[in-house]
Amino acid sequence: MILWRASPEIVSVEIEPDPAAPGQRVSVVVVTTDARSVAGTLGREELRFDRAESSPNEQAWRAVHQLPRDAEPAEWTVTVTAGGAVAEEPFTVGAAGVSRITGFVVTPTSVDDGAEILTFTGRLATESAERVVAVQFRPEIDLAWRDVVFAEAGERGRFEARAQAMETGRWRARLRGTAPATSEEVRVFVARGLKRSRFVGYAVTPSTVSQGRAVTHTGRLQWEKSRNAAGKITKWRSPGTQPVSSEYGASRSSYARKAGGTTQSNGRFVISTPVSKSGYWKVTFGGAGGFGGAESGGRKVTAG
Structure with missing residues (x-):
C-alpha cells in the first residue's frame, strides 16, 4: 500500500x-x-x-x-x-507611529450553524496613512491567525465587516505596516461548525516572469474526512471537481480575483494567469456541501 x-x-x-x-x-x-x-x-x-x-x-x-x-x-x-x-x-x-484598535465587538458570539454571518465593528486611531484593518480568525485547535476579511476605517476611525462563522475560535482586528496595532480577542462559539478544507502543495511558477507572460498555479484541494478524540484531523479526502480561484494583490492585505479553475477528481488543479506587475498570488475555495472555504498562503511573483 x-x-x-x-x-x-x-x-x-x-x-x-x-x-x-x-x-x-x-x-x-x-x-x-x-x-x-x-x-x-x-x-x-x-x-x-x-x-x-x-x-x-x-x-x-x-x-x-x-x-x-x-x-x-x-x-x-x-x-x-x-x-x-x-x-x-x-x-x-525604522521608527513607528502610534496606533490603537479599540471597542472591537463581534456579534453574535454564539451561533448554531456554521453558515451564520458575524458582524465586526471597532475603531482605529492611528498616525499612519494605513486605514485598512484585517479581521483575523484562529480556530481553537490551531495556532495561526488567518486574514478573513478586510475593512477600511472611516474618517472617525470606525470600521465594520462581515464574515462567516465556520467553527469555534477567536477573532481579532489587526492593523499592520508602519504603525501596527491589534485589538483584544473575542471568542465565538459555533455549535455546528463546517468541516475543514485546505490547500496543500500550492506553488506558482515561475517566480520571476516578464510582464505580460503567464504563470502557472498548481496544488491540491482537500476536505476533512475524520478526526480523533483529541480533535486532530487524521484523514483528508479529495473533494472531486470543485471551483477554485486565483487572486492577485499588490500587497498581502488586499487581493482581487483574477481567474477561475476546477479541481480534478483527485483535488489537483492547474490555473494559468498573465502577470502585469509584481505582487502576491494565492488560490481560494469558497466552500460547499457543509465544508468551509479555504485559501492558500501568498506567493510572491516578480514581474521584470
Whole structure:
C-alpha cells in the first residue's frame, strides 16, 4: 500500500516588532502544516528556527535575530522555506507611529450553524496613512491567525465587516505596516461548525516572469474526512471537481480575483494567469456541501 504524505504548507509568518529599530531583537514566528523543519533568512542572515508549539493540526516555529546597529531604515524581507513551500514577509526597519484598535465587538458570539454571518465593528486611531484593518480568525485547535476579511476605517476611525462563522475560535482586528496595532480577542462559539478544507502543495511558477507572460498555479484541494478524540484531523479526502480561484494583490492585505479553475477528481488543479506587475498570488475555495472555504498562503511573483 502506498501512503501519500501531504506537502508542507506555510500558514502564516508574523514578525515582531514591526517596525523594528536598528540593533533591536526581532522575533519571527512561522506556523506550518505537515512540516518537519523550517529554514529562513532575514536579509542575508540565516535564521535558526526551533519548534515552539504544536497543536493537533499545526506546528509553530520561532527564530530570534538581532538587527545590526547600523541597519538601514527600509523595508526588509524575511524568506521562509518548509519543504517545497516558500513564503516572503516584508517588515520595516525604522521608527513607528502610534496606533490603537479599540471597542472591537463581534456579534453574535454564539451561533448554531456554521453558515451564520458575524458582524465586526471597532475603531482605529492611528498616525499612519494605513486605514485598512484585517479581521483575523484562529480556530481553537490551531495556532495561526488567518486574514478573513478586510475593512477600511472611516474618517472617525470606525470600521465594520462581515464574515462567516465556520467553527469555534477567536477573532481579532489587526492593523499592520508602519504603525501596527491589534485589538483584544473575542471568542465565538459555533455549535455546528463546517468541516475543514485546505490547500496543500500550492506553488506558482515561475517566480520571476516578464510582464505580460503567464504563470502557472498548481496544488491540491482537500476536505476533512475524520478526526480523533483529541480533535486532530487524521484523514483528508479529495473533494472531486470543485471551483477554485486565483487572486492577485499588490500587497498581502488586499487581493482581487483574477481567474477561475476546477479541481480534478483527485483535488489537483492547474490555473494559468498573465502577470502585469509584481505582487502576491494565492488560490481560494469558497466552500460547499457543509465544508468551509479555504485559501492558500501568498506567493510572491516578480514581474521584470
